[in-house]
Amino acid sequence: MSSILNNNWNNPRQREIKTAMANGAYASLKKVFNMQPVEVTEEVKKSGLRGRGGAGFLTGMKWGFIPKNSKKTVYLINNFDESEPGTFKDRAIVEKDPHRMLEGMIIAAYAIGARTAYIYIRGEYYRQWEILEKAIAEACREGFLGKNILRSGFDLDIYQHRGAGAYICGEETALLSSLEGGRGYPRIKPPFPAIEGAWRCPTIVNNVETLSNLPFIMNNGAAAYRKFGTEKSPGTKLISASGHVNKPGVYEVEMGLPVRTFVEEHLGGVWKGRKLKGVVPGGSSFQVLTAEETSKCCLDFESCAGCGTSLGSGGFYVMDETTCMVKMLQYTAKFYEHESCGQCTPCREGTGWVSQIVRRIEEGHGRQRDLDLLIDVSKNMVNGRTICVFADALALPVISYVTKFRAEFEEHIKLGRCSLQNG
Amino acid sequence: MVKIKIDNQELEVAEGTTVLQAALDNKIDVPYFCWHSKLSIAGNCRMCLVNLKGSPKPVISCRERVREGLEVDTKSPEVKKMQQGVLEFILLNHPLDCPICDQSGECPLQDNYFKFSKFPSRIEDQKIHKPKAVPLGPLVTLDDERCIVCTRCVRFCDEVTGTHELCVTERGGHSTLRTYPGAELKNPYSLCTVDICPVGALTSTDFRFKKRVWFLKSADSICTGCATGCNIKMDWDDQIVYRYRPRENEAVNQCWMCDEGRLTYKFINDKNRVLEPLVKKHGEFQRVGWDEALAFTRKRIPREAHEVSASSCVGVVSAQASCEENTALVKFLQQVSKEPVFLTTKKEIANPSHDDFLIDADKNPNSAFLKVLGKEISYARHFPKEAVVFVLDNLTEAQKKELVDARPKLVVWLASNLWEPSHWADVVLPKPTFAEQDGTFINRQNREQKTNKAFAPRGLARPVGEVLREIRLQT
Numbered sequence: 001m002s003s004i005l006n007n008n009w010n011n012p013r014q015r016e017i018k019t020a021m022a023n024g025a026y027a028s029l030k031k032v033f034n035m036q037p038v039e040v041t042e043e044v045k046k047s048g049l050r051g052r053g054g055a056g057f058l059t060g061m062k063w064g065f066i067p068k069n070s071k072k073t074v075y076l077i078n079n080f081d082e083s084e085p086g087t088f089k090d091r092a093i094v095e096k097d098p099h100r101m102l103e104g105m106i107i108a109a110y111a112i113g114a115r116t117a118y119i120y121i122r123g124e125y126y127r128q129w130e131i132l133e134k135a136i137a138e139a140c141r142e143g144f145l146g147k148n149i150l151r152s153g154f155d156l157d158i159y160q161h162r163g164a165g166a167y168i169c170g171e172e173t174a175l176l177s178s179l180e181g182g183r184g185y186p187r188i189k190p191p192f193p194a195i196e197g198a199w200r201c202p203t204i205v206n207n208v209e210t211l212s213n214l215p216f217i218m219n220n221g222a223a224a225y226r227k228f229g230t231e232k233s234p235g236t237k238l239i240s241a242s243g244h245v246n247k248p249g250v251y252e253v254e255m256g257l258p259v260r261t262f263v264e265e266h267l268g269g270v271w272k273g274r275k276l277k278g279v280v281p282g283g284s285s286f287q288v289l290t291a292e293e294t295s296k297c298c299l300d301f302e303s304c305a306g307c308g309t310s311l312g313s314g315g316f317y318v319m320d321e322t323t324c325m326v327k328m329l330q331y332t333a334k335f336y337e338h339e340s341c342g343q344c345t346p347c348r349e350g351t352g353w354v355s356q357i358v359r360r361i362e363e364g365h366g367r368q369r370d371l372d373l374l375i376d377v378s379k380n381m382v383n384g385r386t387i388c389v390f391a392d393a394l395a396l397p398v399i400s401y402v403t404k405f406r407a408e409f410e411e412h413i414k415l416g417r418c419s420l421q422n423g
Numbered sequence: 424m425v426k427i428k429i430d431n432q433e434l435e436v437a438e439g440t441t442v443l444q445a446a447l448d449n450k451i452d453v454p455y456f457c458w459h460s461k462l463s464i465a466g467n468c469r470m471c472l473v474n475l476k477g478s479p480k481p482v483i484s485c486r487e488r489v490r491e492g493l494e495v496d497t498k499s500p501e502v503k504k505m506q507q508g509v510l511e512f513i514l515l516n517h518p519l520d521c522p523i524c525d526q527s528g529e530c531p532l533q534d535n536y537f538k539f540s541k542f543p544s545r546i547e548d549q550k551i552h553k554p555k556a557v558p559l560g561p562l563v564t565l566d567d568e569r570c571i572v573c574t575r576c577v578r579f580c581d582e583v584t585g586t587h588e589l590c591v592t593e594r595g596g597h598s599t600l601r602t603y604p605g606a607e608l609k610n611p612y613s614l615c616t617v618d619i620c621p622v623g624a625l626t627s628t629d630f631r632f633k634k635r636v637w638f639l640k641s642a643d644s645i646c647t648g649c650a651t652g653c654n655i656k657m658d659w660d661d662q663i664v665y666r667y668r669p670r671e672n673e674a675v676n677q678c679w680m681c682d683e684g685r686l687t688y689k690f691i692n693d694k695n696r697v698l699e700p701l702v703k704k705h706g707e708f709q710r711v712g713w714d715e716a717l718a719f720t721r722k723r724i725p726r727e728a729h730e731v732s733a734s735s736c737v738g739v740v741s742a743q744a745s746c747e748e749n750t751a752l753v754k755f756l757q758q759v760s761k762e763p764v765f766l767t768t769k770k771e772i773a774n775p776s777h778d779d780f781l782i783d784a785d786k787n788p789n790s791a792f793l794k795v796l797g798k799e800i801s802y803a804r805h806f807p808k809e810a811v812v813f814v815l816d817n818l819t820e821a822q823k824k825e826l827v828d829a830r831p832k833l834v835v836w837l838a839s840n841l842w843e844p845s846h847w848a849d850v851v852l853p854k855p856t857f858a859e860q861d862g863t864f865i866n867r868q869n870r871e872q873k874t875n876k877a878f879a880p881r882g883l884a885r886p887v888g889e890v891l892r893e894i895r896l897q898t
Contacts, residue, residue, distance in 0.1 A: 183590070188466045339594070340594060340596070342597070346512050353515055384482070385469055387467070
């Protein structure tokens, strides 16, 4: 299996900087510091690296939005607020190979001209915070962080900032509000963070996995990176696989791997010999795929989009034939009801309403008209009705579950209970 | 200027304007809640969503700037559906207790619902319940269920007063307006949050449940609480004033006013109003009719002015009274006396509130006029002995003492309220407050501002000019 990110994950001492360095960590920095920052950005642009946080935006292009000749401080922020239900791959990177991520942060900071970088870390990730505190201290000791790194004249300090448990703070502008000490409310875009971000200064927010890809690109060049994956989705992707499979876990796969192959070969197939019912490939914010749809779908941004869903952050969960889709949707809706920040009307009210209706159906008090109502309410929440895409992240799954498994929802309403269970 | 189209109507608007502003300026009705001309743009209510030609997603018109060739759609079925959707969401957990809500009748949420939706709610589940009467401070009470989290009040306290008392806590549908721990909403402008609240969430503790607003009539007037002269709407019914609301005047008070001034209306309704003429008989005031009071006064005014000493007629003009009242007193005395003496009076309080925004330490609405008047007449410092004295409005404590010591022949007091035991006056002639007559006041910027008569004088009160004219004609 080819890999960019996970080749040292089996080494239990990889977290220690000596071991990591023996395995090549921080090796790219010498080369990077001999390049102009703009050349680094160019190399990343050429590699076609796309953001791994969910949106899949071109990383190099994002960096390019930093205003030239601005007198303002530039900030780099590493978004480690991984909270998407079904996604746990950034956690694996930090637990297994934190120095790769730090190396990536140094490269990115150098390219965009940031002298201060923050890691915005999910509040629940306490152990991971400890790991990173240790790793940062080690990197400082070895001279990879601090003043005049490797006598290049480049300074960089990395600070960790712990979130307080809100999912929305993974949205990059809400993250900035939270980092500044405010309530985690997303901001209206434009201006985008690259123009006006943290403390109104140019800011780049990148995901842990995105940054961890940078050492490979700088060591081996964009062309070598493009050998992995597809034309428009180069590289590999970490997939957090969970649900009804024999071997759940975090897998690094080449972009473009067919979903079926992934389930059958990597995950050891659906558990207990049961049949596949559905897959959510990108995390709970995106549409569910039926078993038939999965046969056409591959794990890259274009293929997933073509199938009406998204690769998202790679929160891949598998549902077998015994799964109640009403219950599944109820869990999903409950999460979004709880996590809506409450800033915009459609999301504040809509998430709660949708959740209430689905709960009612699940509990056996549904009405047939509820299904059309769910779809109509969801349509009133999507596509630019709100400041950020949180509302879409519930509305799109709702529409997909209700449309694709409508018969099951209708049966559930008719029986007043799940049709898949006896009595 | 740039050319844009709103609903196919060609418009020329100033560069930098927002689409919403351009629409409102041209009488195109776009609904909104969270936007306010004096506050930063929050863009959270999503009520003002419109479509732009060539844009894949709708935009909030409160934030979108106009640009050459922009084509805006505010009326198509798609936009209507968005507006209905947003209104349905806003009303979803709204308690719909309009029958007992103070805002009812002047509520943008009601108005927008009737203008842009009129669809029945489709919610069949339990609404979220929240506290109904939370005192946020001494003057403002929050009905949390009605709040639509537009954050206008939060932004007001952050951006206008800079006092930062309010915040939103909790998340999603449970979002709740609160004061910060240990804080109270008690900045000097706290009642402005009630004005800008687009629903009945923030209510004035003073006005709460006092009157249905559709019974109120309104007069454009001026606050007489201090020298600033904030422009107001005076809301009244049945000769009772219920509240002041700030009236927009960019040059004076923008669209704000202070709490202290706002609550000064109470003297108009006060129990101490003089409603009938009073004449002192055997050391006690007795209610009499106008005829008797005027006859009593007339008898004591010297018949022929030249027979008496120059200082025998005194007029006390007041910084509390309108230009018209003061002028009437001056004219009257100049006519009945050869060389009348004038003094000035004003309201004086220890440690008056003041700031560098709207609150002036001078608690008199017409001090500037007394200065103007001082160019025509000279003011004496002290009361002459044994004079006939006409007092407008009230005297300071020191003046009262001095007046008594001067053993006046007669003291005629033209007053709207009997502020305290008034042993120093012989006759009290009831005058209307500024709510009951037209008037002019000159504020600290030397702006002449009109107050309009809201209702007929209470009791038997008669305007100063009219009363003095009658005395003069028959003297």
